Amino acid sequence: MKIFHDSFLSMKIDNLALGIDIGGTNTKIGLFNQTGSLIEFRTIPTNKAISPENFIQQVAYFSQSEILDPLDIRLGDQKIIGIGAGAPMANYFTGVIDHAPNLGWSQVELKRLLNFYFKCPAVIENDANLAALGEHQWGAGKDLSDFILVTLGTGVGTGLILNNRLYRGHMALGAEGGHVLIPHSKKRICSCGGEYHLESYLSAKGIKQTIKEMTGEDLTIEDLGARYIENNAAAIAVMNQISEELALGFVSMAVLLGPQAFIIGGGVSKLGLALNQLVEKRINELIHFSLVGKIKVITASLSSDKGAIYGGAAQVLIEQNRL
């Protein structure tokens, strides 16, 4: 894989790709050059009170005025080679979001809308898949051929890089590791309605529920991390519990796919090295002997809120054979 060392000043302002990440609360937009340098970045609240089409139009106007006008570039200019968008349940093959509860969107032809309002080729993708692509191209996974990116945030998303390529599964229905089942003494119902799914224990909401059940307190994830460092017994117990749950899910994924690493991103990755070490230790205790010591647990290196926009730009460049 190529490694570039461009300084901002020597950057050529052409062959540009837009990366966009449509989330339940905010939508992030980044403008990249083809070496993966982030030239401009802006955030706009995701307006769920208007139609998806009106919102995409709003984002296009915002991108023009806030990002492109200062560079004297118009949407439709040949300098912009495409836009790559991540969103929950975005289907790469159909270009449609069938149903995304976090956005309140159903049957949205996102690819067509982006193509129309941004006046350039568009590609859409599940947001965790894009985060995996971003990490593979320019982040913690750039020297890895096989890894599983796990975003621990509002939900638990996974993206698979297998043999140096993003794996989507049939009709882009694969790589939903947040919904693998784990053995557990306490049944919980997942946001999808299923029982014992990893996401119901490891989403931000799930972890907060575990903290409450085990300590009786409403601690934030940052509080938990701080108390763990201070050797607080209750915090250690919670961290061990979370690590156990994560390791159970990871072992199930790992024996099937044989990854070199799990890369953890999203808000919960703030627990960082302490969580990684606990999970890696527990994986080695639980996993088939042939894989002991072979799987690393590391933290995503692109900023936890920007992985998907990097991946969006990477997907545009891949589609046009520029990476």
Ligand SMILES: [Zn+2]
């Ligand atoms: Zn589920």
